[in-house]
Amino acid sequence: MPLTLTPVAVLHDNYVWVVDDGHHAVVVDPGEARPVTRMLSSRRLHLAALLITHHHADHIGGVAALKAMSPNCQVIGCAADVGPLLTHPCSDGDQLSLPSMELAIEVLAVPGHTLHHLAYRIGKWLFCGDTLFGAGCGRLLEGSPQQMHDSLLRLVSLPDDTLICCAHEYTLGNLAFAAELEPGNHHIHERLTRDRSARQRNEPTLPSTLRDEKKTNPFLRCHLPELQLAVGARDGNSVTAFTLMRQLKDIFRTA
Ligand SMILES: [Zn+2]
Numbered sequence: 001m002p003l004t005l006t007p008v009a010v011l012h013d014n015y016v017w018v019v020d021d022g023h024h025a026v027v028v029d030p031g032e033a034r035p036v037t038r039m040l041s042s043r044r045l046h047l048a049a050l051l052i053t054h055h056h057a058d059h060i061g062g063v064a065a066l067k068a069m070s071p072n073c074q075v076i077g078c079a080a081d082v083g084p085l086l087t088h089p090c091s092d093g094d095q096l097s098l099p100s101m102e103l104a105i106e107v108l109a110v111p112g113h114t115l116h117h118l119a120y121r122i123g124k125w126l127f128c129g130d131t132l133f134g135a136g137c138g139r140l141l142e143g144s145p146q147q148m149h150d151s152l153l154r155l156v157s158l159p160d161d162t163l164i165c166c167a168h169e170y171t172l173g174n175l176a177f178a179a180e181l182e183p184g185n186h187h188i189h190e191r192l193t194r195d196r197s198a199r200q201r202n203e204p205t206l207p208s209t210l211r212d213e214k215k216t217n218p219f220l221r222c223h224l225p226e227l228q229l230a231v232g233a234r235d236g237n238s239v240t241a242f243t244l245m246r247q248l249k250d251i252f253r254t255a
Contacts, residue, residue: 001022002021003020003021003103003122003123004019004020004021004022005017005018005207006018006039007165007204007206008035008036008039009035009204010030010031010032010035010036010062011031011032011058011061013168013169013170014029014031014032014059014167014168014169015165015168015169015204015206016029016030016031016035016036016062017029017125017127017165018036018039018040018045019103019125020043021101021102021103022045023045023046023100024045024048024098024100024101025040025043025045025046025047025048026048026050026051026098026101026122027040027049027050027051027066028050028052028120028165028167029053029060029127029129029167030050030060030062030063030066031057031059031060031061031062031167032061033061033062033065033066033069034062034065036062036066037065037066037069047066047069047070047073048073048074048098048099048101049073049074049075049088049098049101050063050066050067050073050074050075050076051076051077051105051120052075052076052077052078052081052085052086052118053077053117053118053120053127053128053129053130054077054078054081054082054113054114054116054117054129055081055082055114056130058167059129059130059167060082060085063075064085067085074087074098075087075088076088076089076090076096076105077089077118078090078109078116078117078118080115080116081114081115081116081117081118090107091109091118092107092108092109092118093107093108094106094107103122103123104122104123105121105122106121106122107119107120108120108121108155109151110128110131110151110152110154110155111142111143111147111148111151112137112138112140112143112144112147112148112149113129113130113131113137113138113139113140113142113143113148114130114141114143115142115143115147117129117130117143117151119131119155121158124159124161124162125163125165125207126155126158126162126163126165126210127165128155128165128166128167129166129167130167130168131148131152132152132164132213132217132219132220133166133168133171133174134164134166134170134171134174134175134195134205134206134208134213134217135170135175135177135178135188135191135208135213135216135217136171136173136177136178136217136218136219136249137152137219137246139246139250140246145246146239148242148246149222149238149239149242152219152220152242156210156220158210160209160210160211160214161209161211162209162210163207163208163209163210164206164207164208164209164210164213166206169199169205169206171195171205171206171208172192172205174217175188175192175195176192176252177249177252178216178217179192180252181218181227181245182218182226182227182230185215185216187215188215188216191212191216219242219245219246222239222241222245223238227241227245228240228241231244231245
């Protein structure tokens with residue numbers, strides 16, 4: 001049975017991603033339980049596992065309630081980050097399988113937003129939490145710029161047709177920032193037009209492809225001289241450019 005991917009919008013602007021085979025489901029970062037249980041019961045899906053990228057409340061708020069309703073479901077994440085909620089701690093490089101579903105889950109450590117942030121790959125889908133966003137990246141709440149830069153480099157090395165399933169609908173705001181840094185980049189303007197109309201139809205701008213992120217996401221373009229110039233990095237170093245770009249984004253306000 002082929003796998004289906006469904007975003008469930010929760011809280012203010014979070015997506016909970018659900019992967020199912022028609023019978024069982026894997027749920028990523030349930031910040032809230034009720035919209036997820038509604039979706040699962042409308043499709044008559046049994047919860048096989050919860051994948052947790054990091055410990056923030058908007059990613060784990062629904063874990064306890066979902067686990068109580070489906071006591072056999074596995075709760076998978078980093079022990080150092082999420083702690084006692086987990087039934088199956090995992091770490092970088094692990095290849096996970098589930099007893100009830102035919103799929104392979106690859107675990108990648110991507111520190112930066114938090115120190116022990118994980119991403120998960122299932123086929124072409126990359127569940128990257130608050131690390132890589134549509135046209136942006138997460139804030140550095142625990143990690144260093146070097147860590148986040150290296151985590152993004154790691155994600156960039158995945159195949160171009162990787163589908164970016166991140167945890168927030170931040171794409172339009174991020175593209176406004178990207179357009180300010182690179183006013184001459186037509187890929188950014190095309191993506192803005194496309195993603196604006198998606199939002200007007202109340203559809204997600206995600207998943208995006210890694211191919212599109214490489215053309216439009218300034219945080220994946222810190223090695224380019226024009227981006228380094230735009231953020232005032234003068235040493236030719238992409239980590240310096242990343243650091244300055246992240247600081248500029250932290251104070252950027254869209255009109
Ligand atoms: Zn977070």
